[in-house]
Amino acid sequence: MVKRLISIKRKVKPQKYKTIKQIATTARLRPDNSGKAAAPALDAEEWFRRELAGNGDIVFRDLMIGGSEDLEAVLIYTYGSIDKNTLNVNIIKPLMNFKDKAGKDSGSSSFVKRLMDSCLTVGTIKALKDKNLAKDEMFQGRVILLLNNIDQIIILEVAGVKARQVTEPENERTLRGSKEGFIEDLWNNVAVIRKTLPDPTLKVEVSKVGRRTKTDLAVLYVGGLADAKLVKEVKSRIKKIDIDGVLANGYIEAFIEDNPYSPFPQTQGTEKPDKVVAALLEGRIAVVLDRTPYVLLVPAQLIQFFQAPEDYYERTYIGTYIRILRAIAFLVTTSAAPAYIALTSFHPELVPLELLLNIAELRKKVPFPPVIEALIMEFVIESLREAGLRLPTAVATTLGVVGGIILGDAAVRSNLVSPAMIIVITITIICNFIIPNYSMSLVIRLLRLFLILAAASFGAFGITLGWLIIIIHLCSLESFGVPYFAPIAPTRFKDLKDLYIRVPIWAMKERPVSIPGYNKKRVVNAREQKDGK
Amino acid sequence: MESKSGLDITSKQLIFIMIGSMLGSGILSLPRLAAKEVGQDAWLAVLLGSLFPLASLSLIRFLYKKNNAVSFVKVCRSVSGRWLGGLFSILLASYSILTASVLLRVFIEVVSMFLLSETPMLVKLVLMLSVCAYLASSNAKVLGRVNEFLFYILLPIVFFSLPAIISNADIRNLMPILNFKVSDYAKAALTTGFAFSGFELYIVFHPYVLREKEAFGASLYALLITLAIYLYFVVGVILVFGTELTQKFIWPSLRLLATAEVPVIERIEFLFIQAWIGVSFRPISIQYFCASHIIAELFKLKSQRWSTLALFPIIIGIAYYPKNVLEVFKLSDNVGLIALSIGIALPLILIICGLFTGKRGGKQNENA
Numbered sequence: 078m079v080k081r082l083i084s085i086k087r088k089v090k091p092q093k094y095k096t097i098k099q100i101a102t103t104a105r106l107r108p109d110n111s112g113k114a115a116a117p118a119l120d121a122e123e124w125f126r127r128e129l130a131g132n133g134d135i136v137f138r139d140l141m142i143g144g145s146e147d148l149e150a151v152l153i154y155t156y157g158s159i160d161k162n163t164l165n166v167n168i169i170k171p172l173m174n175f176k177d178k179a180g181k182d183s184g185s186s187s188f189v190k191r192l193m194d195s196c197l198t199v200g201t202i203k204a205l206k207d208k209n210l211a212k213d214e215m216f217q218g219r220v221i222l223l224l225n226n227i228d229q230i231i232i233l234e235v236a237g238v239k240a241r242q243v244t245e246p247e248n249e250r251t252l253r254g255s256k257e258g259f260i261e262d263l264w265n266n267v268a269v270i271r272k273t274l275p276d277p278t279l280k281v282e283v284s285k286v287g288r289r290t291k292t293d294l295a296v297l298y299v300g301g302l303a304d305a306k307l308v309k310e311v312k313s314r315i316k317k318i319d320i321d322g323v324l325a326n327g328y329i330e331a332f333i334e335d336n337p338y339s340p341f342p343q344t345q346g347t348e349k350p351d352k353v354v355a356a357l358l359e360g361r362i363a364v365v366l367d368r369t370p371y372v373l374l375v376p377a378q379l380i381q382f383f384q385a386p387e388d389y390y391e392r393t394y395i396g397t398y399i400r401i402l403r404a405i406a407f408l409v410t411t412s413a414a415p416a417y418i419a420l421t422s423f424h425p426e427l428v429p430l431e432l433l434l435n436i437a438e439l440r441k442k443v444p445f446p447p448v449i450e451a452l453i454m455e456f457v458i459e460s461l462r463e464a465g466l467r468l469p470t471a472v473a474t475t476l477g478v479v480g481g482i483i484l485g486d487a488a489v490r491s492n493l494v495s496p497a498m499i500i501v502i503t504i505t506i507i508c509n510f511i512i513p514n515y516s517m518s519l520v521i522r523l524l525r526l527f528l529i530l531a532a533a534s535f536g537a538f539g540i541t542l543g544w545l546i547i548i549i550h551l552c553s554l555e556s557f558g559v560p561y562f563a564p565i566a567p568t569r570f571k572d573l574k575d576l577y578i579r580v581p582i583w584a585m586k587e588r589p590v591s592i593p594g595y596n597k598k599r600v601v602n603a604r605e606q607k608d609g610k
Numbered sequence: 611m612e613s614k615s616g617l618d619i620t621s622k623q624l625i626f627i628m629i630g631s632m633l634g635s636g637i638l639s640l641p642r643l644a645a646k647e648v649g650q651d652a653w654l655a656v657l658l659g660s661l662f663p664l665a666s667l668s669l670i671r672f673l674y675k676k677n678n679a680v681s682f683v684k685v686c687r688s689v690s691g692r693w694l695g696g697l698f699s700i701l702l703a704s705y706s707i708l709t710a711s712v713l714l715r716v717f718i719e720v721v722s723m724f725l726l727s728e729t730p731m732l733v734k735l736v737l738m739l740s741v742c743a744y745l746a747s748s749n750a751k752v753l754g755r756v757n758e759f760l761f762y763i764l765l766p767i768v769f770f771s772l773p774a775i776i777s778n779a780d781i782r783n784l785m786p787i788l789n790f791k792v793s794d795y796a797k798a799a800l801t802t803g804f805a806f807s808g809f810e811l812y813i814v815f816h817p818y819v820l821r822e823k824e825a826f827g828a829s830l831y832a833l834l835i836t837l838a839i840y841l842y843f844v845v846g847v848i849l850v851f852g853t854e855l856t857q858k859f860i861w862p863s864l865r866l867l868a869t870a871e872v873p874v875i876e877r878i879e880f881l882f883i884q885a886w887i888g889v890s891f892r893p894i895s896i897q898y899f900c901a902s903h904i905i906a907e908l909f910k911l912k913s914q915r916w917s918t919l920a921l922f923p924i925i926i927g928i929a930y931y932p933k934n935v936l937e938v939f940k941l942s943d944n945v946g947l948i949a950l951s952i953g954i955a956l957p958l959i960l961i962i963c964g965l966f967t968g969k970r971g972g973k974q975n976e977n978a
Contacts, residue, residue: 426877
């Protein structure tokens with residue numbers, strides 16, 4: 078208490094000894110001071126010039142409105158972030174040609190209004206008085222118009238940064254669905270979602286994150302479907318983010334997820350608008366961040382990482398078949414290598430005799446235990462993959478040939494790795510590529526490594542214990558209050574028809590039970606109506 | 611479906627937790643124990659044995675009906691005072707610790723026999739208990755989910771042996787019925803009653819069920835399902851092996867599972883051992899959970915993790931103590947006896963205490 082008092086005193090003290098200049102400036106800015114005497118526009122320009130000193134990309138363009146000497150004005154903008162053509166045609170030209178019908182002596186605010194309403198042909202326009210606010214607006218790609226003698230500042234939207242072309246998403250290709258992907262521009266992404274879902278209840282709540290980057294962030298949800306509590310929770314978590322820079326979506330993810338130390342991704346990211354809309358219609362919430370061509374969906378559940386849009390677009394048998402294939406691939410990619418290690422080094426008696434002899438023959442000359450072999454192979458293949466990820470396509474192909482074919486062949490010939498192990502690891506890697514979500518396929522690598530080590534130390538017992546740990550962990554995870562492992566555990570029988578078996582779309586009459594929300598009814602079954610009464 | 615705190619479980623999850631805690635090591639040796647006293651009427655003994663847990667469950671329900679309390683420790687304290695109540699709680703906790711240790715040891719004996727014979731005992735104990743501790747340090751919701759998941763995964767594996775049973779069964783192995791003295795049946799029922807141990811933990815989980823009215827029904831379902839699985843094994847084993855052979859095996863159920871034949875895999879029971887790890891991991895962690903939960907509440911610990919951590923060396927110590935399988939079995943028989951007496955006596959004592967300590971808890975209202 079005492080300390081605070083002292084500090085307040087200290088704060089007060091220097092104000093007493095203000096320079097006369099400072100007092101003068103504050104006095105001049107008082108609203109009751111008559112505007113004409115002090116010529117504030119010039120001062121505003123001066124203020125901006127001082128504030129923006131050292132920024133080479135900022136342009137000050139002096140002009141005279143309607144060619145009249147006493148209506149001087151200044152346009153201030155950042156050179157790279159505006160559309161010059163629009164600026165010339167829709168702002169500078171009309172301003173210079175502006176013929177004010179009312180007399181000059183009419184009030185300044187009505188002049189600004191006339192200017193905005195009948196001269197400046199720009200979509201987004203506003204007038205404000207706070208210079209600092211105006212400065213921030215300018216740095217986000219808007220144009221400031223300062224007028225002589227008038228203390229209002231006009232902000233014009235003439236954004237013209239070249240956006241990337243909408244392309245097919247790299248990581249989530251589809252054959253039958255929309256090939257449109259998100260790009261870096263937030264407003265484009267929101268517009269694409271709106272175009273797919275032109276429902277008036279689709280809410281887009283925009284805020285800014287990052288003290289310095291001031292990145293736009295939009296929270297999207299369907300008003301009548303998403304749980305209000307969930308929406309509130311998401312917004313409050315985003316509001317709490319206080320960081321100076323938000324460069325990508327991953328920052329937001331790290332701040333809003335429930336279990337920061339879990340290896341599993343707890344928000345689902347996607348590059349595809351149709352996937353986002355499907356999620357919105359399930360009552361989930363999308364978080365779109367500017368400068369990231371990747372939208373986060375919350376709450377996320379484990380199964381969503383194993384579903385692809387294609388499952389729903391193809392016939393139900395195919396969808397089911399692919400789902401089951403994926404489940405098996407998941408088991409194989411996590412457990413095939415551990416099982417091989419456990420069988421060969423701990424329980425050879427379990428393998429049928431002929432197969433065992435085969436394996437023994439192949440392994441005869443290999444000097445390492447299976448686990449070392451597996452780790453060598455894992456290391457090589459993971460390195461190949463990581464290297465290929467960032468290289469130009471042409472080089473990556475060469476790398477694949479050299480690394481995969483030549484190295485693999487040489488390794489077998491020189492008896493460093495047994496062919497059986499090569500088969501196991503290759504199948505493992507192929508199955509890993511089946512997982513539709515990239516973040517999940519990354520986690521699966523870790524799971525595999527964990528299980529390989531468990532198997533190498535304790536055989537099959539180790540694998541089972543390892544799986545138990547993974548299951549306990551999955552059961553303990555929650556994403557925004559929604560159990561992560563649902564509908565498997567806690568088992569929601571109603572949702573099981575979209576798990577391994579993908580029932581026809583018209584039979585999914587209700588939205589998933591696992592995700593809270595209103596208005597569960599999704600499909601009114603036209604098929605039943607037809608042959609019913 | 612939504613929970614206020616991490617403690618609340620749905621009545622469905624209670625079913626799975628109860629099944630998980632009952633369906634423990636009993637499943638492997640039950641046919642042998644039941645057949646020992648009454649031979650081919652073992653299934654009858656199992657049926658009779660289920661009366662003990664039934665009585666216990668009813669008593670516990672009655673206890674909570676008389677006294678509205680939010681947890682086991684609270685109900686103990688409200689009926690028998692602060693110190694005596696604390697003592698009762700510690701009694702149950704130490705029983706849980708003992709049970710967890712014995713189950714752990716029995717489990718590791720099986721693992722040593724089939725999977726890891728050369729790894730040192732202590733390593734195996736620590737390894738297994740660490741996994742259990744991971745679950746025990748979480749909350750009841752997670753416990754419910756894990757049990758639910760494992761139940762659905764493991765149930766089909768149990769019935770994997772059905773074709774083998776049908777093709778090898780000899781119905782004469784079950785004949786003649788009712789060929790023993792009444793006292794034999796009583797003795798056999800007592801033995802088979804042990805196999806249900808784990809039911810007494812209903813006393814801990816009852817107050818956490820979201821819709822408390824459903825809790826008792828759920829526990830009955832759990833008992834019924836456990837009974838059905840036990841009956842399946844007892845009848846199956848005796849149908850296939852007959853009474854005499856059944857008693858020759860230490861774990862006859864495993865032998866039964868081993869009779870199933872699958873092309874590629876050389877020894878099918880290996881898979882069942884893997885599944886069985888999942889089965890028997892459950893009672894250990896549930897007992898462990900209850901012990902650390904009670905201790906955490908009793909000593910007002912901030913997190914259950916501390917009590918889980920503190921109990922870890924104690925359980926390892928007790929589990930490491932017996933020298934060989936025979937001692938383990940002796941200990942496990944004793945634990946079964948304690949389970950029966952705790953399951954019946956503890957709620958009974960608490961109810962009687964409640965009658966004496968005034969009508970405070972007597973005013974009964976439906977708490978939702």
